[in-house]
Amino acid sequence: MAYSEKVIDHYENPRNVGKLDQDSQSVGTGMVGAPACGDVMRLQIQVSDEGIIEDARFKTYGCGSAIASSSLATEWMKGKTLDEAATIKNTDIAEELALPPVKIHCSVLAEDAIKAAIDDYRSKQKHDDAAPAA
Amino acid sequence: MPSGPAGSHWSGLFFSGTFFFDAECSSDTICDLGIDDVVVDLSKNYFELFELPVSCQVDQQRLSSQYRALQRAVHPDRFAGDGERQQRLSIQYASHVNEAFDTLKQPLPRVIYLLKLAGRDVDMECNTIMDAGFLMEQMALREAVADIKSTSNPEQEVERLADQVDADIHRYLQQFEGFWVSGTEQDLDQAETLVRKMQFMVKLATELEQLESELLDD
Numbered sequence: 001m002a003y004s005e006k007v008i009d010h011y012e013n014p015r016n017v018g019k020l021d022q023d024s025q026s027v028g029t030g031m032v033g034a035p036a037c038g039d040v041m042r043l044q045i046q047v048s049d050e051g052i053i054e055d056a057r058f059k060t061y062g063c064g065s066a067i068a069s070s071s072l073a074t075e076w077m078k079g080k081t082l083d084e085a086a087t088i089k090n091t092d093i094a095e096e097l098a099l100p101p102v103k104i105h106c107s108v109l110a111e112d113a114i115k116a117a118i119d120d121y122r123s124k125q126k127h128d129d130a131a132p133a134a
Numbered sequence: 135m136p137s138g139p140a141g142s143h144w145s146g147l148f149f150s151g152t153f154f155f156d157a158e159c160s161s162d163t164i165c166d167l168g169i170d171d172v173v174v175d176l177s178k179n180y181f182e183l184f185e186l187p188v189s190c191q192v193d194q195q196r197l198s199s200q201y202r203a204l205q206r207a208v209h210p211d212r213f214a215g216d217g218e219r220q221q222r223l224s225i226q227y228a229s230h231v232n233e234a235f236d237t238l239k240q241p242l243p244r245v246i247y248l249l250k251l252a253g254r255d256v257d258m259e260c261n262t263i264m265d266a267g268f269l270m271e272q273m274a275l276r277e278a279v280a281d282i283k284s285t286s287n288p289e290q291e292v293e294r295l296a297d298q299v300d301a302d303i304h305r306y307l308q309q310f311e312g313f314w315v316s317g318t319e320q321d322l323d324q325a326e327t328l329v330r331k332m333q334f335m336v337k338l339a340t341e342l343e344q345l346e347s348e349l350l351d352d
Contacts, residue, residue, distance in 0.1 A: 031270065033264050033268075
């Protein structure tokens with residue numbers, strides 16, 4: 001199967017590969033997996049006090065499309081508010097990367113990772129609010 | 135009629151559950167049977183086809199011997215000189231038998247099939263949100279696999295990881311069996327989750343095998 005140029009670009013020069021401190025209160029971590037292809041994706045966001053995503057990092061073990069989808073997701077998330085980032089749809093990712101139908105699930109994985117990371121960050125803030133003031 | 139491989143003697147009793155015999159067929163060697171005499175009942179489940187109990191564990195020896203006997207009976211080569219319909223039937227039967235064998239041979243397709251028999255189609259495409267602990271473990275395993283070549287003794291490291299993955303697959307299989315035998319809806323949910331985890335591990339095992347042969351080639 002031929003990959004699109006954009007997929008190859010992200011695959012060969014993945015943006016924002018790496019890890020953020022999972023235990024930090026300002027970091028949200030999303031972990032998702034796709035049993036169909038055994039792909040595992042970790043997507044992390046660093047959120048400012050104003051609720052802006054300052055940094056995003058990913059690590060994906062999977063095919064080129066999965067790597068490109070998560071790489072693109074981190075690019076798109078940076079600078080966005082949590083609510084804005086939450087509106088990123090897998091169809092947008094698939095369209096941007098020109099993913100063939102058999103690789104659509106890779107973009108679904110990326111969308112789920114985005115949501116999981118945002119959820120993780122938000123649940124951390126809730127816990128924070130609930131904790132007694134130091 | 136074309137003759138089959140030498141020594142492929144036919145035992146009617148052995149396959150009484152699988153084949154339908156023409157009442158007038160007096161021969162006791164499979165080589166003399168036409169495809170119409172050897173009807174594979176496509177409605178039977180794969181376990182029944184091989185006359186095996188429906189179970190997580192499969193007697194591999196029996197599976198192989200039943201498979202060989204069935205393949206001998208329906209192999210398209212035997213019907214090369216017959217009409218088009220007979221040839222088509224034999225191809226259909228042979229591919230059914232092959233698929234059944236492939237499904238039962240390895241644990242993962244076998245347990246997926248068991249769930250299917252229990253009315254559960256495991257959807258591997260969706261369900262991306264899995265238990266976080268498992269995914270972290272997967273991530274760590276993948277990282278270890280990615281680093282193998284830079285370790286001081288890659289061969290040993292491949293073996294260590296392969297053993298670990300095999301042990302995990304075995305453990306999941308045993309857990310699956312417990313849930314599957316009990317068979318309540320909740321238990322089948324658990325069984326389904328285990329199948330997904332197994333799928334990850336099997337992928338990893340395949341990758342490790344590839345890596346191992348690469349290391350041997352170097």
